Amino acid sequence: MNVLALLIGFIFPACASVGAAGVPVPPPGELAHLVRPSTPNSALAGPAGFTPQPDLVLPPYPVPPARLYAALRAVAAGQERIFLQAEDPATMEVRYVVRSAVLNFPDLIVAQVSSRAEDSSALVLYSRSLYGRSDLGVNRARIAAWIAALDAMLRPPNRS
Numbered sequence: 362m363n364v365l366a367l368l369i370g371f372i373f374p375a376c377a378s379v380g381a382a383g384v385p386v387p388p389p390g391e392l393a394h395l396v397r398p399s400t401p402n403s404a405l406a407g408p409a410g411f412t413p414q415p416d417l418v419l420p421p422y423p424v425p426p427a428r429l430y431a432a433l434r435a436v437a438a439g440q441e442r443i444f445l446q447a448e449d450p451a452t453m454e455v456r457y458v459v460r461s462a463v464l465n466f467p468d469l470i471v472a473q474v475s476s477r478a479e480d481s482s483a484l485v486l487y488s489r490s491l492y493g494r495s496d497l498g499v500n501r502a503r504i505a506a507w508i509a510a511l512d513a514m515l516r517p518p519n520r521s
Contacts, residue, residue, distance in 0.1 A: 366465035373492050376465045381446040381458040384467045384491065389449060392473050392485050403489035404501035406508060408477075411485060416501060417508065419484055424515055426453060426482040430474040433484070436510045437470075459488075459503070467491050468500060484511075 370377020375384050397403060397413050406417040422429050430453045437443055437457055446456040446469075453474040458467050470488045477483045486507060488500040 363463070363465075365463065369464050373466070375467045375491060378465075378467075380444040380460075384446065384458045384469065386447050387456055387469065387471055389447075389452070389454065391471055392454070392487060395487065398489070400494045402493055402496040402500065403487065404504050405485075405487050406504045407485040408483045415485075417504065419486075419508065421477045421481045421483055422511075422515060423481055425480050426474045426476045429482045429484060429511075429515070430455075432511055432514045433472055433474060433507075436507050436514065437472075439510070440507075443470075466493075468496075468503075470503070 366376050377383065395405070395413060397405065404417070405411075405413065405415045406419050407415040408421065409418050424432075430450075434455065437445075437455070440459065442460045442462065444458045444460070446458050448455045455472050457470040457472075459470060460467055468488060468490050470486070472484065472486045475483050475485075486504050488503050490496045490500060
């Protein structure tokens, strides 16, 4: 962490912390009762019919939930400046803190995988900034990148 992040930490305390420290843990089941902020600093991806309406509507994944959950965790593990905050494998819900490179600002990511039908699963992915009114599209770009990485990881191999 740099000196600038430490100084900003006097105004925004979570910026002076390392990893997931200093960031409040969202309650379990947050996605089931999600209320989006009125500010444009969050992004939501989920299946059609999810409430609130997702920014990115995701089709069902044609894999069992355990496989999608493992792939989601692998995608997260490959990201920079990301820290596991909490995880509940029983409900397939996981929470991460992602920190910006320069000022150490924290963003929260909550993801949950659920079963849709036999060998089919759904994903809800929510990314939001802790500070600021606007995120300049960072959260939406992040979830779009995660979805692209998941799609690439889960795509069946080409057979010629």
